[in-house]
Amino acid sequence: MACGGDDNKLSLDSIRDSLIRQEDTIIFNIIERIKYPTNPTLYKQPCSVNIPDFSGSLFQYLFQQTEVLQSKVGRYLSPEENPFFSNNLPDSIIPPTKCTPVLHPAAESVNVNEKILDVYINQILPLFCKEADDGNFATTAACDIHLLQALSRRIHYGKFVAEVKFRDCTDEYKPLILAKDRDALMKLLTFEAVEEMVKKRVAKKAMAFGQEVTLNDSTAKEVKCKVDPTLVSRLYDEWVMPLTKLVEVEYLLRRLD
Ligand SMILES: C=C(O[C@@H]1C=C(C(=O)O)C=C[C@H]1O)C(=O)O
Numbered sequence: 001m002a003c004g005g006d007d008n009k010l011s012l013d014s015i016r017d018s019l020i021r022q023e024d025t026i027i028f029n030i031i032e033r034i035k036y037p038t039n040p041t042l043y044k045q046p047c048s049v050n051i052p053d054f055s056g057s058l059f060q061y062l063f064q065q066t067e068v069l070q071s072k073v074g075r076y077l078s079p080e081e082n083p084f085f086s087n088n089l090p091d092s093i094i095p096p097t098k099c100t101p102v103l104h105p106a107a108e109s110v111n112v113n114e115k116i117l118d119v120y121i122n123q124i125l126p127l128f129c130k131e132a133d134d135g136n137f138a139t140t141a142a143c144d145i146h147l148l149q150a151l152s153r154r155i156h157y158g159k160f161v162a163e164v165k166f167r168d169c170t171d172e173y174k175p176l177i178l179a180k181d182r183d184a185l186m187k188l189l190t191f192e193a194v195e196e197m198v199k200k201r202v203a204k205k206a207m208a209f210g211q212e213v214t215l216n217d218s219t220a221k222e223v224k225c226k227v228d229p230t231l232v233s234r235l236y237d238e239w240v241m242p243l244t245k246l247v248e249v250e251y252l253l254r255r256l257d
Pocket residue numbers: 016161189190191192194195198240241242244245
């Protein structure tokens with residue numbers, strides 16, 4: 001999606017197909033993360049162990065260092081990827097791919113990862129995980145990073161959604177952008193029927209992906225599920241879709257710059 005061109009025809013359907021595929025990644029990463037308890041020690045600031053020249057939490061240190069390494073190999077050359085700790089990221093050692101950019105240059109200034117990280121640690125983790133510390137800090141942090149990057153990619157896909165909506169209905173969006181009318185932009189870009197289908201589909205996927213597979217034929221046993229489907233639906237309803245729409249609005253407000 002990052003590059004324009006005929007074979008990558010930008011359409012709302014093709015972008016929605018990508019959002020649907022990203023649901024799988026997010027749900028599987030949730031299933032992996034909830035194998036561990038909340039592990040609050042990971043996120044406590046300052047870190048309980050001494051890290052020279054660093055005053056954040058152990059998790060921040062692990063995540064920041066992960067992003068440094070990924071930046072060196074070009075992760076953030078893709079407009080689909082947005083860093084959580086963008087200060088002082090090193091340049092990529094890999095040259096950027098030559099392609100027609102899809103998004104307006106102002107897209108780079110739209111980044112809601114600080115908000116994503118805050119709701120993830122303070123609201124989402126307590127919702128999905130048992131409150132405990134099991135000391136598996138490195139493995140837990142690895143699961144967090146995979147899940148946070150999947151959530152961030154999905155939420156910031158709102159830039160591509162907004163670009164297509166702008167191209168398809170420029171005459172409707174332009175006056176609202178010029179008037180900086182956030183509420184009217186939010187109303188115009190919202191498709192409640194689509195959101196209802198998203199909530200139903202992610203719950204169904206959580207049930208399917210999370211069910212225990214047994215080899216005995218006892219059908220009498222209740223189908224156990226690794227993750228509560230209603231919580232996955234709530235994750236999308238209360239955080240993923242509202243944050244995606246926030247990204248859409250923030251992108252549109254910069255689209256005519
Ligand atoms: C992403 C879109 O924009 C909005 C956000 C949605 C979402 O985050 O799933 C779904 C529908 C819209 O309200 C879209 O129109 O597909």
